[in-house]
Amino acid sequence: MSQAKALRRGYAARVSDRLWPVIAVLVLATVASTLFAVTIGAVQVGPAQVWGIVADRLVPGSAAPTWTPAQAQIVWDFRLPRALLALLVGAGLAVVGAVLQALVRNPLADPFLLGVSSGASLGAVLVFILGSSVLGGLSLSVAAFLGALLALVLVYVLAQRSGRITPARLVLAGVALAYLFQAVYSYVLQQAQSGRAAQQVLFWLMGSLGGARWEMLPIPTVVLLAGVAYLLFQHRPLNALSSGEESAISLGINVTALRVRLFLLTSLLVGVLVATSGAIAFVGLIVPHTARMLVGADHRRVLPVSALLGAVFLQLVDVAARTIAAPQELALSIVTAVFGVPFFLWLLRRRG
Secondary structure, X not given: OOHHHHHHHHHHHHHHHHHHHHHHHHHHHHHHHHHHHHHOOOOOOOHHHHHHHHHHHHOOOOOOOOOOHHHHHHHHHHHHHHHHHHHHHHHHHHHHHHHHHHHOOOOOOOOOOOOHHHHHHHHHHHHHHHOOOOOOOOOHHHHHHHHHHHHHHHHHHHOEEOOEEOHHHHHHHHHHHHHHHHHHHHHHHHHOOOHHHHHHHHHHHOOOOOOOOHHHOHHHHHHHHHHHHHHHHOHHHHHHHHOOHHHHHHOOOOHHXXXXXXXXXXXXXXXXXXXXXXXXXXXXXXXXXXXXXXXXOOHHHHHHXXXXXXXXXXXXXXXXXXXXXXXXXXXXXXXXXXXHHHHHHHHHHHHO
């Protein structure tokens, strides 16, 4: 065995040993960030009160009330659903980013940068403004899914040159299509009869969890859990594809069929998430790279770590968006851009 191979195996063993401690820390961080997100706000509610309110709602009479009815309503009806939705959206966007980076073999791939989120936003805006009946009865999530799928297919086709995906063309095609979709839905919003409604939709499009309610959680929860479970079973094909199409083909992987399946799945995930939270930038770029720094490039480790990191990251971003300019609330993409733009430039410089 050569010295280089021995070093690589030693590094892989060290990374594998770090996996479970990293996951344990991230699980604790997820619980802590959720509790932090629920306690912070204009009305202060202590951690013990939060636990008591949740316990009392799940098992009535299990905790002696140390809170007011207003505090109970704020925690249960508004803050807790919002914190859980942030967890789901952050985890989903991070996982989608990790998968897209493997599918197109580009470290800059991200649902927002590739125009996938903008395509999903266009579908959602059409349902918001025109109504479901005008679009043949399409629901918000289905319209967002179709928009995301259209964007992803167009980016993939435009990025190819002589049958190969060129990284620079991929990013440029994604940015161009994102501007196109944004122009279309901006025109639709401008023509809307209610200016106030259009303004609210524009704010939502930049990422907002302010409308989170319990009834919004089941669909993204089911889709995310099923999607991540399926992707974990696909970790070997994703690892092979990350090494190059030739490596994947030599291992007997049908690359075209794999891309079609995973494009459909990632479009579904983005569509469902955008339908609940709007388009949030840079989560799918920052988090997967951070996960690889912690546990290596194997997708069996990257996907769960990305999901947990994304959940914690977006919950903290949402807290910042609620508190930085309180009582006014910032759009989430404004906050994520503070971290995402420097990270994007660092990646460009690092990758040449």
